[in-house]
Amino acid sequence: MKSFECRHAGVVCDAKVSGSTEEEVLAKAVAHAREAHGVDLSASTTLANFARGKIYDEPEKAAQ
Numbered sequence: 001m002k003s004f005e006c007r008h009a010g011v012v013c014d015a016k017v018s019g020s021t022e023e024e025v026l027a028k029a030v031a032h033a034r035e036a037h038g039v040d041l042s043a044s045t046t047l048a049n050f051a052r053g054k055i056y057d058e059p060e061k062a063a064q
């Protein structure tokens, strides 16, 4: 599983999004940034790449 946390990008925010693929996580991060922070990551390749670079692999935990 891959995850992205806003605070890893230097934002004071506890939001965390996860997905099975980098694209899925990035899409969720883009949606979150737009709704919660008024920032459109998809409008800037630099921002999108920055966010993508903050996505990390998370070990699978017990099914919830």
Ligand SMILES: [Zn+2]
Residues within 6 Å of the ligand: 006, 011, 013, 014, 015, 032, 033, 036, 037
């Ligand atoms: Zn956030």
